[in-house]
Amino acid sequence: MTNNTLVVGAHAQLPTAYGDFQIMAYETNQDQPTLLIYKGDLKSAQSPIIRVHSECFTGDVLGSLRCDCGLQLRNALKLINSAGCGAVIYLRQEGRGIGLVNKLKAYSLQEQGWDTVEANLKLHLPVDSRSYEIAASILRNQGVSNINLLTNNPDKIQQLNHLGIHVDQRIPLEVAANQHDRQYLETKKHKLNHLLSEVD
Numbered sequence: 001m002t003n004n005t006l007v008v009g010a011h012a013q014l015p016t017a018y019g020d021f022q023i024m025a026y027e028t029n030q031d032q033p034t035l036l037i038y039k040g041d042l043k044s045a046q047s048p049i050i051r052v053h054s055e056c057f058t059g060d061v062l063g064s065l066r067c068d069c070g071l072q073l074r075n076a077l078k079l080i081n082s083a084g085c086g087a088v089i090y091l092r093q094e095g096r097g098i099g100l101v102n103k104l105k106a107y108s109l110q111e112q113g114w115d116t117v118e119a120n121l122k123l124h125l126p127v128d129s130r131s132y133e134i135a136a137s138i139l140r141n142q143g144v145s146n147i148n149l150l151t152n153n154p155d156k157i158q159q160l161n162h163l164g165i166h167v168d169q170r171i172p173l174e175v176a177a178n179q180h181d182r183q184y185l186e187t188k189k190h191k192l193n194h195l196l197s198e199v200d
């Protein structure tokens with residue numbers, strides 16, 4: 001089975017603190033299912049609002065202040081709920097693809113002064129090994145070819161465009177920096193080219 005072979009394992013209603021959604025679990029060749037959390041009729045929308053979110057256990061589940069992931073996820077759900085149509089695609093690419101244990105090792109190195117890019121390299125791991133193929137396949141499966149993407153990451157836009165998903169508009173998804181993630185956000189801006197206007 002390739003990454004692009006999608007099987008819908010389950011489909012259910014998902015009321016949340018941020019609005020009412022539906023959730024679909026897509027089974028791929030990965031251990032964990034990729035999740036589509038959506039609202040409205042994606043197929044008939046012109047360019048639905050889409051958030052392609054990479055898993056961050058510490059931020060998404062625990063509300064870690066070391067990164068902006070948790071608030072980005074919650075804000076995306078709120079925006080989609082207000083718009084009445086759109087989706088979050090939840091990709092199981094923890095730690096920009098290196099997994100949770102390695103991300104925590106990278107955190108430990110960051111505590112010793114290395115930045116998020118240097119820490120991955122010190123572990124002899126790629127800085128960012130994520131792929132958006134599954135996200136593109138899910139969008140195609142839903143009959144969506146044009147999207148308005150919630151992101152600050154130009155590489156994500158470029159990769160989705162290459163995969164045949166046309167990003168008509170980028171919708172910024174900035175979260176105010178805090179004392180714990182300011183340096184991390186600065187590194188994302190200056191080394192990973194993220195479009196972060198509120199960071200120096």
Ligand SMILES: Nc1nc2c(ncn2[C@@H]2O[C@H](COP(=O)(O)OP(=O)(O)OP(=O)(O)O)[C@@H](O)[C@H]2O)c(=O)[nH]1
Nearest residue numbers: 054055056067093094095096103106116151152153
């Ligand atoms: N290796 C590593 N991964 C991290 C670190 N902090 C967050 N992550 C992971 O980074 C991924 C999110 O990537 P980000 O760069 O925050 O954001 P993005 O998805 O590329 O861009 P946006 O669409 O603008 O949010 C998640 O998989 C997190 O687990 C870190 O210090 N080291």
Ligand SMILES: [Zn+2]
Nearest residue numbers: 056059067069
């Ligand atoms: Zn995070």
